[in-house]
Amino acid sequence: MKVLNLYGVNDLRLDEKDMPICKADEVLVKVKYCGICGSDIQRVYAKGTYHFPTVIGHEFSGVVKYDTENKLTGKKVAVFPLLPCFNCESCEKGNYASCSDYDYYGSRRDGGMAEYIAVKRWNLIVLNDSVPIEQGAMLEPVAVARHATMKLGNIQGMNILISGAGPIGLIAAQWSKLFGAKAIYFFDIDKQKIDFAKKMGFYEYNNDEIDAAIEGTGASDALSHCLKALKAGGKITLMGNPIREIALSQNDYWDILRKELQLFGTWNSSYNDTVNDWKEGVDAITRGDINLEPLITHKYKLEQYKEAFELMYKRKEFYNKVMFQIN
Ligand SMILES: [Zn+2]
Ligand SMILES: [Zn+2]
The missing domain is CATH 3.90.180.10 (Medium-chain alcohol dehydrogenases, catalytic domain)
Incomplete structure (x- = not known):
């Protein structure tokens, strides 16, 4: 073979x-x-x-x-x-x-x-x-995206920022919508990716008030951007695999402290009888909720x-x- x-x-x-x-x-x-x-x-x-x-x-x-x-x-x-x-x-x-x-x-x-x-x-x-x-x-990216989005807890009526408009980011956006988010914004250095996200009904981030974020690129700049964008009491899932050292400026770090941000790590997906991001993924695709x-x-x-x-x-x-x- x-x-x-x-x-x-x-x-x-x-x-x-x-x-x-x-x-x-x-x-x-x-x-x-x-x-x-x-x-x-x-x-x-x-x-x-x-x-x-x-x-x-x-x-x-x-x-x-x-x-x-x-x-x-x-x-x-x-x-x-x-x-x-x-x-x-x-x-x-x-x-x-x-x-x-x-x-x-x-x-x-x-x-x-x-x-x-x-x-x-x-x-x-x-x-x-x-x-x-x-x-x-x-299904793997679908499960990984669900797992990351779930870490944010209740996002009903919230403005979500996703950094990185690749496959997982766009799937996380669809899960966010399904979990009741009000609007989903994207940040990406690639203009074509932003245009693609817009075609799918999402927005380009433009200093909007953000309640919760998913960082999907593993780049320091992107993380810093998310921390700045978040409102006080905001939450963020760190999902992107870091390609090199992640460094935060003193101001970025203060953002975490002063705004009392909550940071969650996410890794892979859940695959057991209680929580199964894979089976949920199959169901969502079957219902047409994830496209x-x-x-x-x-x-x-x-x-x-x-x-x-x-x-x-x-x-x-x-x-x-x-x-x-x-x-
Ligand atoms: Zn993969
Ligand atoms: Zn083991």
């Missing part, structure tokens, strides 16, 4: 690999779509993976080709990419994203930029017919991987969600 194998930083190759062999707790998934995450750009061009080579890709959906128990064969599925240890304190609470010893499809072990992958049954989310399979490949279709701007074949990665890395043209369509 064909896979995208990362052999080192700047060394991604279209490779041939043996078909995976399923263990008793796994099913064989024929991958249909796999999104390229911003974190994959970091992996390929800067940080690498935990060991080499690794098949990257953690945002994927497909069809179950083979199930030893024969229950899931033919079903459309998405995949929660985290494999918890089930032993640590966080796992005991069902807080798998904070597991101290986890594995991960597409970074610590082989992922979804492949024709096939063996996936543990526990990690499968079965999709109903109302969820287009390519949107199933976006992912306009976000998918580019589809590539695995063979076009150089083009696909360079588009995002070099920002060659406007894009939102870029994904591989794998036949």
